[in-house]
Amino acid sequence: MTDEHGKRFDPARVFPYAFRHTYAQLRADAGVPLDILQVLMAHQDPSTTQVYYRPSHPRRVEAVRAIAAEYHDLLAPQLSGGKDSAVMMFVLMEAARAAGLADRVISYLSSLGVLE
Known part of the structure; x- marks a missing residue:
C-alpha cells in the first residue's frame, strides 16, 4: 500500500x-x-x-475565491483608490487572512493593478 x-x-x-x-x-x-x-x-x-465541521483548506480556498469573484466587479474599476476601494480590499484581505490565504489574495489584487 x-x-x-x-x-x-x-x-x-x-x-x-x-x-x-x-x-x-x-x-x-x-x-x-x-x-x-x-x-x-x-x-x-x-x-x-x-468537530467535523471545521473548514478544510479546499473550503477556505473556495470561500476566498467566492469573495474575490463577488468583489471583482467592484474592485476593478476603482484602481485609483478611494474609500470604497479601501473598504473592499480590507474585507477581502480579512477573509483571506482568516483562511490563511493572504498571499494568494495579494497576488490577485496585484494582477488587477490595485496594489501598484
Missing part, C-alpha cells in the same frame, strides 16, 4: 478510528447536515459531531 506521494504506507498508522474520522470528515465536507451526521455517527451530543 502506498500513500498519496507513492511512498510505502506504514500499516501501523492504520487503525479503525482513523477510518471513522475520515468518513465523518468527508461527509461534513460534502455538506451533510450536522443532525444527520450525528445520527450516522451515533453521537449522543451534537458537540461531538460539530
